[in-house]
Amino acid sequence: MSSEQTPTPEATGPRPRRLTYAALLAALEGLALVVGGVWMLVLGLTGEPDDRQQAVTGGITLVVLALLPLLAARGLLGRRSWSRGPAVITQLMALPVAYNLLQADSMAIPAGIALAVVAVAALVLLVNPETTRALGIRGPGNPGNVEK
Secondary structure (H helix, E strand, C coil): CCCCCCCCHHHHCCCCHHHHHHHHHHHHHHHHHHHHHHHHHHHHHHCCCCCHHHHHHHHHHHHHHCHHHHHHHHHHHCCCHHHHHHHHHHHHHHHHHHHHHHHCCCCHHHHHHHHHHHHHHHHHHHHCHHHHHHCCCCCCCCCCCCCC
16 A cells, blocks of 8 residues: 555644645645736737737646646645645746746836745745645655664
8 A cells, every 4th residue: 555545643633734825825826827827828819919829838838837836735735745846846946937027127026026925935834844744754864664
């Protein structure tokens, strides 16, 4: 039986709030990507973009990229240990995007601030020891149940 099927002792209690908050932040990012992708797609199909093909491709790409944080959020809520990896990757990918938004001289600066705050908060929640225990992740030097 795999560890996915057998609940760990930590997984039998209530889900820690930090884990729930991390899942909500990942889901929020995923939903934002879906909204942005659909918006680009609609503008590309109905509006007058500079390059229609680029707008449609960008919209589809954002919607597909939204799957990573949405699946990670679902896994975090279900206490699946595999879900922390995609959630951390999503946050690490969001930080350079936030930096680029902060470099703009436009209305993108508040979006960059919001994205940076969400990404850093989610990273802090994801690497928290309480979250790690709730997901049943063992760190280096902590092999868990080792037969002697």
